Amino acid sequence: MRTILHVDMDAFFAAIEQRDHPEWRGKPVIVGAPPDRRGVVSTASYEARAFGIHSAMPSRTAGRLCPHALFVRPRMAVYQRESERLMALLDGYTPDVEAVSVDEAFLDVTGVLHFWPDAKTLARSLHERIPQELGLTASIGVAPNKFLAKVASDLCKPNGLLVVPSDPAAIRAFLAPLPVSRLFGVGKITRAHLEKAGLHTIGDVQAVSESALASCVGEAAARSMRALAFGQDERPVAREWEDKSLSRETTFDTDCADRTLLRETLIALVESVGRRLRSHGRFARTAFLKIRFPDFRTITRQRPIPEPTDSDRLLIQTALRLFEKAAGTEPIRLIGFGVQNLTDTQVPTPFQPDLFSPKPAPTQRRKDQRLDRVVDTVRRQFGNDALRRGVWHGSAEINEPEPDSGTNA
Amino acid sequence: MKITIQREQLASALQRLQGISGSRSTLPILSNVLIETDKDKIWLTATDLELSLRCAVPAEVVKSGSTTLPAKPLFNIVRELSEPQLELESDEQHSTSITSGAAFFKILGLPPEDFPALPEVQSDVSLTLDQAVFRGMLEKTSYAASTDETRQFLNGVLLSFKDDKLTAVATDGRRLALFEQEIEIAKGAEGELIVPSKTVSELLHGLKEEGTLRIRQAKTQIAFECGDLLVLSKLIEGPYPNFRQVIPAQAENRIALDREVLLAAVRRVSLLTSTRTNSIRMTFAKNKLTVSAESPDIGEARETLPIKYSGPTLNVGFNPDYVMDPMKHLPTDEVFLEITDEISPAVFKCDLPFLYVLMPMRLD
Numbered sequence: 001m002r003t004i005l006h007v008d009m010d011a012f013f014a015a016i017e018q019r020d021h022p023e024w025r026g027k028p029v030i031v032g033a034p035p036d037r038r039g040v041v042s043t044a045s046y047e048a049r050a051f052g053i054h055s056a057m058p059s060r061t062a063g064r065l066c067p068h069a070l071f072v073r074p075r076m077a078v079y080q081r082e083s084e085r086l087m088a089l090l091d092g093y094t095p096d097v098e099a100v101s102v103d104e105a106f107l108d109v110t111g112v113l114h115f116w117p118d119a120k121t122l123a124r125s126l127h128e129r130i131p132q133e134l135g136l137t138a139s140i141g142v143a144p145n146k147f148l149a150k151v152a153s154d155l156c157k158p159n160g161l162l163v164v165p166s167d168p169a170a171i172r173a174f175l176a177p178l179p180v181s182r183l184f185g186v187g188k189i190t191r192a193h194l195e196k197a198g199l200h201t202i203g204d205v206q207a208v209s210e211s212a213l214a215s216c217v218g219e220a221a222a223r224s225m226r227a228l229a230f231g232q233d234e235r236p237v238a239r240e241w242e243d244k245s246l247s248r249e250t251t252f253d254t255d256c257a258d259r260t261l262l263r264e265t266l267i268a269l270v271e272s273v274g275r276r277l278r279s280h281g282r283f284a285r286t287a288f289l290k291i292r293f294p295d296f297r298t299i300t301r302q303r304p305i306p307e308p309t310d311s312d313r314l315l316i317q318t319a320l321r322l323f324e325k326a327a328g329t330e331p332i333r334l335i336g337f338g339v340q341n342l343t344d345t346q347v348p349t350p351f352q353p354d355l356f357s358p359k360p361a362p363t364q365r366r367k368d369q370r371l372d373r374v375v376d377t378v379r380r381q382f383g384n385d386a387l388r389r390g391v392w393h394g395s396a397e398i399n400e401p402e403p404d405s406g407t408n409a
Numbered sequence: 410m411k412i413t414i415q416r417e418q419l420a421s422a423l424q425r426l427q428g429i430s431g432s433r434s435t436l437p438i439l440s441n442v443l444i445e446t447d448k449d450k451i452w453l454t455a456t457d458l459e460l461s462l463r464c465a466v467p468a469e470v471v472k473s474g475s476t477t478l479p480a481k482p483l484f485n486i487v488r489e490l491s492e493p494q495l496e497l498e499s500d501e502q503h504s505t506s507i508t509s510g511a512a513f514f515k516i517l518g519l520p521p522e523d524f525p526a527l528p529e530v531q532s533d534v535s536l537t538l539d540q541a542v543f544r545g546m547l548e549k550t551s552y553a554a555s556t557d558e559t560r561q562f563l564n565g566v567l568l569s570f571k572d573d574k575l576t577a578v579a580t581d582g583r584r585l586a587l588f589e590q591e592i593e594i595a596k597g598a599e600g601e602l603i604v605p606s607k608t609v610s611e612l613l614h615g616l617k618e619e620g621t622l623r624i625r626q627a628k629t630q631i632a633f634e635c636g637d638l639l640v641l642s643k644l645i646e647g648p649y650p651n652f653r654q655v656i657p658a659q660a661e662n663r664i665a666l667d668r669e670v671l672l673a674a675v676r677r678v679s680l681l682t683s684t685r686t687n688s689i690r691m692t693f694a695k696n697k698l699t700v701s702a703e704s705p706d707i708g709e710a711r712e713t714l715p716i717k718y719s720g721p722t723l724n725v726g727f728n729p730d731y732v733m734d735p736m737k738h739l740p741t742d743e744v745f746l747e748i749t750d751e752i753s754p755a756v757f758k759c760d761l762p763f764l765y766v767l768m769p770m771r772l773d
Contacts, residue, residue, distance in 0.1 A: 350686055350688040350771060351771045353768050355580065355583060355766060
C-alpha cells in the first residue's frame with residue numbers, strides 16, 4: 001500500500017499578488033488579460049470566483065461578471081520563483097516528487113513514513129509549513145494513489161487537508177456521490193455519453209458491469225474507468241529526472257498561421273525543454289515535434305540529434321528542421337517540442353567518432369555550454385523574458401559548425 | 410501512335426522507371442512516362458526533375474507519334490498480360506488502348522507537350538569507359554555514402570577526374586570507401602563532382618557487363634549514356650570534404666584476413682549486439698583475432714580466427730555493419746587490415762586499387 005500526497009496551491013498566481021499587495025487582500029483579483037482585450041483569465045482569487053469567474057474564461061466575460069475586479073498582468077518570473085521554492089520545500093519531505101505544473105505536485109511518501117507517527121501528521125506538517133515559508137496556502141489530499149489524492153485535494157479546497165481512508169469499502173463510499181466528471185479522462189464528451197446512459201455519479205459507474213460500460217465508452221476506456229471508479233490507480237509518482245522524455249507544448253488561443261509567431265513559440269518551448277535538461281544534468285539524443293491542426297489531426301515528427309546534447313542551439317536547430325519539414329502552411333492549433341532517449345553523459349559509450357573531426361566539435365560545445373549557463377542564470381534572476389532569442393526567418397541552417405578539417409575545392 | 414511490342418521487354422523497362430515517376434506528387438505529369446516512337450523502337454522517359462531516365466525498347470512502329478501514360482497502372486497492366494506481344498494505340502485525346510490476346514485496356518494519358526523537357530547537358534568534353542568497370546567502382550564504394558539529410562554533400566558518390574585517374578569516393582563521416590581507376594582523361598575534363606545516391610543506384614541497375622559508357626558533364630548536370638539507356642542527373646553541390654587527409658599514411662600492423670571467414674564471423678557475433686550500442690570488439694593478440702560482442706539483455710558471443718600477427722595486443726571497437734559492408738562488396742579472397750592502435754582510423758585494402766578507412770568506436 002502506497003501513501004501519496006497531492007499538493008495543490010490555492011489560486012496560486014492570484015494569491016501571490018495578494019500576498020505582495022496587501023491592499024488587494026479580500027478583493028476579487030484576476031490575473032490574466034485586461035477585460036478590454038482579447039485573452040483569458042489565468043487565475044482568479046477566491047473572492048473573484050464567488051462571481052462565477054474561473055481560469056480560461058475570456059477576460060471580457062470576467063469583466064462583465066465582476067466589473068470592480070482588479071485585473072493584474074501576470075508576473076511569470078515571480079510565480080516561477082515561488083514554484084521553485086515550493087518544490088524545494090517538498091523535496092525536503094521526500095525525493096519522490098512529481099511536479100505536475102508550477103503549483104501542483106504529487107509526493108510518494110511511502111518510503112519516508114517511518115519517520116512520522118502517521119501520514120496525517122506528515123501532511124499536517126507540510127500544510128503548516130507552506131504558509132509559513134511562502135505566505136501562501138495549499139490544499140493537500142492524502143490517499144493510496146494519485147487519482148484519490150487529487151480528488152481529495154480538490155474536495156477540500158481552499159486551504160484544506162483531507163485524508164482518504166484506505167480500505168476498499170470506504171474508498172468506494174467516498175467516491176460514490178461524486179459526479180463522473182471527477183474520473184480522470186472523463187471530459188465533456190465522455191460525460192455526455194455516460195449521462196445519456198443514466199450514469200451521473202461515480203457510484204452509478206460502480207454499479208454497472210464492465211461490458212455495459214464498454215457499450216457506452218468503448219472497451220479500453222471502460223476497463224480503466226471502472227478501475228478508477230473503485231479508486232484503483234497504479235500510476236507511479238515519476239521523479240522528473242527519471243523521465244524517459246521531457247516535453248513542452250502550448251495551445252494557441254486562436255489557430256495560428258503566422259510562421260514567425262510559430263517559430264518564436266517553438267523556440268521558447270525548446271528553450272524551456274533545454275533548461276530542464278540542464279537543470280537535471282541530462283542529455284538528449286532524439287528530438288520530437290508535435291503539431292495539432294484545427295481539425296485536431298495531430299502529427300509528431302522526430303529526428304536524432306547529431307550528438308547527445310543539452311544545448312539550446314542544437315535543440316533549436318533540430319526543432320526548426322523538423323518544423324520546416326512538417327508544418328506546411330496550414331494554421332496550427334497546438335505546437336509542442338520534446339526530447340527523448342536521454343542519457344547522463346554527453347559522450348556515450350560506445351561512441352562512434354567522426355573521421356573528419358575525431359573529437360566532436362569541442363570548441364563549439366564549450367561555447368554553447370557557456371552561453372546556455374549565462375542565459376539560464378539571467379533568466380532565473382530576471383525572468384524568462386529578460387533575454388529573448390532572435391528568430392531565424394531564413395533557413396533552418398544556423399551556425400552549422402565547420403568540420404575541423406579543411407575542404408578541397 | 411501505334412506500335413507492337415514484346416511484353417517482357419516493355420515490362421522490364423517500365424519497372425526500371427517506376428522508382429522515378431511519381432516519387433514527387435507535386436506535378437501530375439511527373440507520374441507519367443513519356444513514350445516516343447523512333448525507327449524500330451520506342452523511347453520511354455521518366456523524370457522527377459532531379460533525375461531522368463530514358464531507355465529504348467525495340468518495337469514495330471506502325472504509326473509514329475508520342476504520348477504519356479501513368480507509369481504505375483501501365484506497368485501493372487503490362488506485367489499481368491499473358492500473351493508475349495501487345496499492341497499500343499493512342500488517339501488524339503491521348504487515351505491509349507492496350508490490346509494483347511483477348512485482353513483490352515484503355516487508359517487515359519496526358520499530352521506529351523506537357524512532359525518537362527530534359528535538361529541539356531552542354532559539354533564539349535566527354536569521357537568514355539567500360540560499363541563494367543564503372544559499375545564495379547560504384548558497387549565497391551556507394552554503400553559508404555551518408556543517408557543523413559543534414560549532410561547532403563555526403564549523400565552521393567564523389568567522382569574525381571584527375572591525372573588520368575578516375576576516383577570514386579563515398580563516406581558518411583565514419584568510414585570511407587575509395588576506388589581508383591586509371592583512364593585517359595582529356596585536358597578540359599579534369600574536375601570533381603558529386604553524384605546523388607539515387608542516381609548511383611539507377612546506374613547500378615542499368616549498367617551492363619559489356620559495352621562502353623559515355624559521361625558528359627555540365628555545371629550542375631551529368632549525363633550517363635550507354636547504348637539504349639540515358640541517365641541524366643542533377644549534381645550535389647559541394648564542397649566534398651578533403652578525403653585524402655583522413656587516409657592514414659602508414660600503419661604499424663598489416664594483417665591478412667580471409668574475406669569470407671571474417672564476414673561470416675562478424676555476421677554471427679553481431680547477432681549479440683544491441684541496437685542501441687551496435688558495436689563489436691576485435692581483439693588482436695599473438696596470431697589470434699577474437700571477435701566478440703555483448704548485449705546486456707541477451708548475452709554474449711565470441712569467435713576466434715587464426716591470423717599472422719606479432720604486434721601488441723589491441724582491443725578495437727567497430728560498428729559491425731561498417732566492417733561487413735566492404736566484405737560484402739569485394740570479390741577478392743583476401744583482405745588486408747592496417748591498424749595502428751585503438752583510436753586511429755583502420756584501413757582495409759585488397760589486391761585492387763581500393764581502400765576503406767574505418768574509424769574505430771570508443772568502447773569505454
